Amino acid sequence: MERFFRYTLTLLIILVAGSQFIQVITRYLLEMPVMGLEEATLIPTLWLYMLGSVNASREDTQIRANVLDIFLKTERARAFLQALADTISVVVSIWLATWAWDYFSYASRVGKSTPTLYIPTIIYESALMVGLSLMIIFTLWHLLRNLAYLFGMRQAPDHPGADPDYPETAEVQEFKVLTDNKKDRKND
Numbered sequence: 001m002e003r004f005f006r007y008t009l010t011l012l013i014i015l016v017a018g019s020q021f022i023q024v025i026t027r028y029l030l031e032m033p034v035m036g037l038e039e040a041t042l043i044p045t046l047w048l049y050m051l052g053s054v055n056a057s058r059e060d061t062q063i064r065a066n067v068l069d070i071f072l073k074t075e076r077a078r079a080f081l082q083a084l085a086d087t088i089s090v091v092v093s094i095w096l097a098t099w100a101w102d103y104f105s106y107a108s109r110v111g112k113s114t115p116t117l118y119i120p121t122i123i124y125e126s127a128l129m130v131g132l133s134l135m136i137i138f139t140l141w142h143l144l145r146n147l148a149y150l151f152g153m154r155q156a157p158d159h160p161g162a163d164p165d166y167p168e169t170a171e172v173q174e175f176k177v178l179t180d181n182k183k184d185r186k187n188d
Contacts, residue, residue, distance in 0.1 A: 050131030
């Protein structure tokens with residue numbers, strides 16, 4: 001799953017950035033804009049947004065304000081707070097997914113296409129429904145893991161508590177790896 005998201009999101013980023021680069025060059029330097037490029041760019045852009053959100057839900061790294069974590073002293077209290085946040089996320093996501101389903105049903109029934117390239121709009125309009133559905137699944141997964149810890153079916157919480165004075169984020173870990181590599185090169 002990790003590999004799928006890594007390569008898919010990388011490919012989508014390259015497509016979006018490349019098409020924007022082409023549009024800037026052709027429009028402003030050559031003064032001959034590529035007609036329909038905006039329409040074609042819309043597809044990887046929307047899928048990039050939605051699959052990026054799905055990946056954040058999968059990794060449980062959605063942006064959140066963890067102010068209460070600072071005041072909670074036990075792992076059990078933090079796991080309860082996380083389970084509560086996951087429950088609210090699932091409820092809101094299901095509510096949004098019902099709207100996304102209504103829109104997806106409408107879009108598939110109408111069968112629209114883009115004005116210049118005649119690309120079926122369902123290709124990118126379905127991204128919202130697919131993305132929200134996958135986000136619900138991954139958030140439910142994390143909720144079940146947190147509940148399993150709270151009810152004693154797991155030995156450790158889904159995310160061990162961090163030191164509020166020195167949070168151990170992915171960026172901090174990456175920086176440690178980079179600095180350790182530099183130290184190793186100096187010792188050689």
